[in-house]
Amino acid sequence: DAKTTQPTSMDCAEGRAANLPCNHSTISGNEYVYWYRQIHSQGPQYIIHGLKNNETNEMASLIITEDRKSSTLILPHATLRDTAVYYCIVRRLPTGNQFYFGTGTSLTVIP
Amino acid sequence: SQTIHQWPATLVQPVGSPLSLECTVEGTSNPNLYWYRQAAGRGLQLLFYSVGIGQISSEVPQNLSASRPQDRQFILSSKKLLLSDSGFYLCAWSFARDTQYFGPGTRLTVL
Numbered sequence: 104d105a106k107t108t109q110p111t112s113m114d115c116a117e118g119r120a121a122n123l124p125c126n127h128s129t130i131s132g133n134e135y136v137y138w139y140r141q142i143h144s145q146g147p148q149y150i151i152h153g154l155k156n157n158e159t160n161e162m163a164s165l166i167i168t169e170d171r172k173s174s175t176l177i178l179p180h181a182t183l184r185d186t187a188v189y190y191c192i193v194r195r196l197p198t199g200n201q202f203y204f205g206t207g208t209s210l211t212v213i214p
Numbered sequence: 215s216q217t218i219h220q221w222p223a224t225l226v227q228p229v230g231s232p233l234s235l236e237c238t239v240e241g242t243s244n245p246n247l248y249w250y251r252q253a254a255g256r257g258l259q260l261l262f263y264s265v266g267i268g269q270i271s272s273e274v275p276q277n278l279s280a281s282r283p284q285d286r287q288f289i290l291s292s293k294k295l296l297l298s299d300s301g302f303y304l305c306a307w308s309f310a311r312d313t314q315y316f317g318p319g320t321r322l323t324v325l
Contacts, residue, residue: 137313146220146304146316147258201248201260201273202314 107191112209115185121178123208125191128172134195136167137202138176140187147190147204150176181212216241220305220317227324233278233292235320237305240286245307247288248314249280252302264288300324 108126115121127136137152151158151165153174158165164177178185190207217240227233239245246265250258260273262280270280277296281289288305305317 139316144302144319144321146306146319149313149315152313202258204257206257 107193107205109189109191109205109208111206112211114211114213115178115181117183117212117214118180121181121185121210121212123176123178123189123191123210124173125175126173127191127193130171130193131195134193136165136171136174137192137194138163138165139190139192139202139204140185141190141207142184142187150189181210183212183214186210186212216307216315218305218307218315218317220303220320222320223318224321225323227295227322229297229324230294233290233295233299233322235290235303235305235322237288237290237317238286239307242286242307242309244285246310247282248306248308249288249290250304250306250316252304252319254301258304262290295324297324 135152135154138150139147140150141147151160151163153165153167155167155171165174167174188207188209190204192202194202219238221236248263249261251261252258261278262270262272264270264282267282267285277299278290278292300323303320303322306314308314
């Protein structure tokens, strides 16, 4: 599975959009981009995933660049409860069992 | 909808004592089940996964074992805990090798 690079930490004002970037320049054509988040002392929570098209669900939007070498997770209206560590993961389906969680981005939503 | 349960939520055990952590999934049949460990400030490490009753695969050699006595029950055990077994233990499930959904976790401290 391809490696990902994320900023260590970010701040976002409450009510504003939070844009979390992820670089995955070595991604291959059959690898998906996944996003999870982990609130302190809880299990990781699945957010969204995509292959090459932009995706949106009730939690967030995922924007993948045309060359697929980077992506951005967008939380449209951040709340204090969105403070968490956000993990960007690329994973080939259907092979492989493990999701490789790196160090992620620690997002702090500021009142 | 599917729900995953883990217990206990926290556990403090002396070195050399036995361990049994339980994970159950509701609302699905024949899920893939996983045990991960997260050490403080680090990523998740896959310990075991199971594709069916009685079928266990170990990812790393260690002091722990896993069993799947029922379709939706996954148990993590140890006969004698080591200090290095301390960590945050997470159970996850998936349909085949699709998106993994994590439980709330068990924080184990070995003293």
